[in-house]
Amino acid sequence: MKNIVVVNASPRKGWNTDTLLTHASRGAESEGATIRRFDLFRLEKYTGCISCFGCKKEKNKGHCICRDGLTPVLDAIRESDGLIIGSPNYLSEVSASFRALYERLIFQNLTYNVEHYCCNAHPVPVLFILTSNAPDTYYTGLVENYRQTLDRFVGPTDTLVCGDTLQLKDYSKTDWPWNLFDADAKKVRHENVFPKECEKAFQKGAELVRKSAGNV
Template sequence: MQVLAFNGSPRKEWNTATLLKKALEGAESQASETELIHLYDLDYKGCHSCYSCKLKGGKSFGKCAVIDGLTPVLGKVIEADALIIGFPIYMGAVAGMAQSFLERLVYPLWDSENMGTLLKKRIPTGLICTMGAPVSRMKEMGLDGRVRTVEMMTGMAFGAVESIIVTDTYQYDDYSKYAHQPFVNPEEKAERHRTVFPQECEKAFEMGARLAASASEA
């Protein structure tokens, strides 16, 4: 069984990547082979709006026709048994590289005429979203709604999706060196990172294990 994870953060050792690695450890606990792909290592753009993936009878129907650094990865996804996609929130939205990845991955798979999927198999998918905002601000800004939208769209393509939202993340190695909003309390952030973040990692581990187990039943 192959479980693929995608890191939509440019940082390879921070919140999103750490959670993804934990999720993959969970998948490995269910005897899966795993791979973590850092999207920032790939040279690609978002959807070109060519609509080749929707052209009836066209050779790219149901597939992204754009050829670039993402193309081999999109091929691997279709072979995978489960997926885990991690992304931070940037500027109140899914961070750009992850959004571009989702456009190229998910949109071609929609069966637009039947409001379903063109995929012949179900690929259990997990989403991990991280953000600096605490829960209260996430709700004020409707950021959880962004994640629900990705969940709905990804679920339509892959058949099964679940998500973890990790709020109030620790952003800098030393808050005294960086400009930050006045309502951010570095001590509280550090404490949360020390006590709550490990619990979020545990949830990620459990999600990875669940996805792998559900993939093996499919």
């Protein structure tokens, strides 16, 4: 049985990122995997990389030595058969919580050695999900940069971008008009397109498990 770690880097329970991760998890479970999920905004206090270089010592190779709320997440990923991680887009970037985990996940495996730049002895497949209020095409470069780095230091990485998302159930209740976009069109898209993106997440979650089993 494959063990898949799912990481939610969004603070909004029940919304776009959370929902897509739930469907990806169900896809993984449909292939017989067990899920261990972490919601980064509900963990004990943690930070990004503190540049202590403890992971660059031979005895700590591939292990971040900073002990805080992210430690069990890093440990679980290291022992897993696959990683599904999702974040909303904030100001043309992933969330700060995603970045904190990402820094420590990647840097612990970076050796600064030309011949062996990565010391990750257990690569696992990754599914990276990004959601955004802007259209999908706005973040092609951003997503590709993360894909390449995750691919290099964690394992073969697939992506799913869900853009033009619905942010609120009722845009009319804001204190001033959110007239930068068409709220009615967003609702229609959420009703007609978002379910298809949830199905994509389900399929990609299932595919990740098959990859971890060497069947894809």
